[in-house]
Amino acid sequence: MDPVKDSKPTRRFPAILPHVRHFSRALHPKVLFAWENSVQIRSSNTSWLDGLRGIAALQVYFFHFFGLHTRWGNPYGATPEDVYIHQLPLFRGIWAAGSAAVCIFFVISGFAITIKCLTLLRKGQHLACYESLASSLIRRGFRLYLPVVLVGIPGLLLMRTVNMVEAGTFSFELERKNSTMEQLLDFVHRSDAHISPFNYPEMQEYKDRYPYAPSSWTIPMEYYGSIVSYLTILIVSRIAAFKLRCAVIGFSSLYALHHGCWWASLFLNGMLLAEVTLEQRHRAEMGEKHAAPTSRARHILYQIPFILMFALGFYIGGVPPKVLAFDFSPLPRVGYQWLYNFYPPSWLFEMQEDTRFLWYWSGMFTIIGISQVPWLRRVPESTFCQWLGKLSFSLYLVHPAILAVLKPHTDRLIEGLGAGRGVKCAFDFMVLTPICFIVAAATERWIDQPSVTFARWFEKRITRQEAEKSVELPLGRQLEMEEQAPLVERIWPEEEEGKESSAALLGSSGSSQQRASHDRIS
Template structure:
């Protein structure tokens, strides 16, 4: 008997099983939440900004979510009913600091889009700086507005098919039109008005509202702040003295704040912070060999003012506005009332919203404090915060629509059980938060990253003639230009490939999957 002929054939699994394995891989939590190959953490002097952007985006989400479950304008003790622990200033800085988080976005954006050019200027590489500036200017509009428009398209369909007004302040009744054609025309008109660079940004979010992605009211301010930063780079590019450069940038920021352009002022503050940190790094490197050993006590004494600055900025982040246009009569804001006496006269700083002055300085104090205290930077440098930074722009854009669509249904479901406010809030949070992060991960992969890729492709496409010219240069000249290209050790991962360090609110750590999140946000 031939064992070969009589042996039974080996059974193979049906072809459906490989597809099931693929589905299981797609549904793996690391894939659903965009954790896989996304957080390639590398220690650097600026990685904490990536994580801080992620924390700020999470604060905006908390602000919008918990603001629907409580009177966010009422701190602890404002009324006899407001006696909950989450209303204390210690906790309001976590969930009620969404407006201060927007200010943090703008400072980080100003830092991110200018530090490369400032580094090149310090090396005397003016030609490379101008080329980098032109490249950033070409890509910036696509990087900011393309994800907003692509996220606005499903927002248009949701506006026609779902009642998004019921949840609260994300959509209004007048924004829902009577027919699909009217809604489509409104979508086109509002999208054109929102992304147009020839329309001056309004100073109040409700006047520049984009209902199909409500949180995108900050994106025109991001773009205008970027343009101001680029022009300031050109202005200071021929100024060799560090102190004079800082004086020019600081005066420009102060004048922008005087005119009420707080977003442009914050961008310039981010640029000024980048210049100061580069100078600190330079002095530390040049005086390293000759510097006397510094005692631990002296080092800690140096950090005390910055720790206090961070703590005060955190405290101010939870301050409610003195008057809410959609709220009832103004009431004393216990624990914050004395801050309202710090408002400057309108003729000095033309702030359309008084409390914006306090949120402005809250964001500034938080970033300055963290930048000078190494142990404060450990939290945003953590892997979790770096992951948050990757999803920050997408999370910032998509969470209002998710809350508006799903929260009313969740409330009706839990209302039948007779649960209290606390149980209802916890149920909504546990249900909506994973959904928001999953949708943000999908948006980051299929909208955010392709937007960055398209911007790079568009830049290479329209500058192809210049690229061909550079190839015809003599070999010696080509080598000279290549030697000028490298920057410092690592500023942003995009810079290693010649890309623009994105903003935004805007941040994600290295690898091709991290490229999309640095612009923005936020």
């Protein structure tokens, strides 16, 4: 008998099918864009801040992308050639407000890292507050800098393998070294200088540039702003009067702004906003039983000033610098020229970049206006904006490298077809934007979440003896709400009497991936 004929055929294809299904699931859009099992609309009063952070990160992306296709320093009518509709103030507040969006980041971070401690202080839980501060100080540096360095490693490889200078603004020729060893040593040196807590951050991003992740110039400011906020918590921890606490925080913010530390001032403003939010919530709870019904007209009249404040912040967000370093003949900025009259004298506010003063107030007006108008908060509370908030930190870090590497190739492709400037911009946007979000989703899953997990593991590791002695978790741990970095954050409401706090921390599902996303920090 022929053994070949008698043997049964092996079924190879059915054995491969599970792997094919697994691979196809990995390519599903919900997985590629990190939408699956992670986007949930929060019912808390502060969930809109998470969505607003996502919107601000999207504005930064728009600012960098469209800034490569147009002269972002020229609004509509600045020159006879500047007559495009996207240059009008209504649209500049969307794509040209990246600098104002950075100010929004800092305010949100200041709010997020202090609201838990302020809540504990209001409840008289001083020991829990101090323990929470110690925990935050341990984790904060890892949470901010670890993703930056890990994202910088692919930046190092790209620096040596592709031309990242052609797109402009993201990489410069002098940053590319002659050999791989020199480039590696430069990476180590610059990473050390970037993350060192003993270097005071510069007031201009170009002086503290990290070429392997260029957008991370704000991270040292995030770290120092966090330290200032933690110190201020200690200062006001024994002040019982609400108005006096606000006065101390507000004066500290103005003093920081006076010396040009606009990032620290914005952090303190976020802390002040958190204090006011908690006071409003407390008064609303105390007055529910005795307050008379309020008319709809009175609600509308109360919201009108904040709506105007939001509109003013949106408008100022698109203001270009009065003088650009690469513009040898600055022209009047039509539609914004009157704003430059509000520059304060140097003896009052030492702003090395004058326009930063306007962007500062743009961020403040925008976030204050949204905080007091419920229907304005519905947009950042939407599912899409909550998803943006989840990816905001990763998108903020990775998009400059993607634009620097891919944009020259897409430009050459579309130019070969004889397309105009508008068609080229639309083509680049449709091709590069999905790629940026896919890479941001992968970075969020494989770098951002593990960084949070590592920071928590490190804290538990070095505080293991104290954890073993404690029989019961203190209230500070029960209400634990992670601080977040410039770009992604989950802000959870304080539960009544601490109930359901662990459920709020772990989320509705028990998956480890969701737990990591709930611990996200800006």
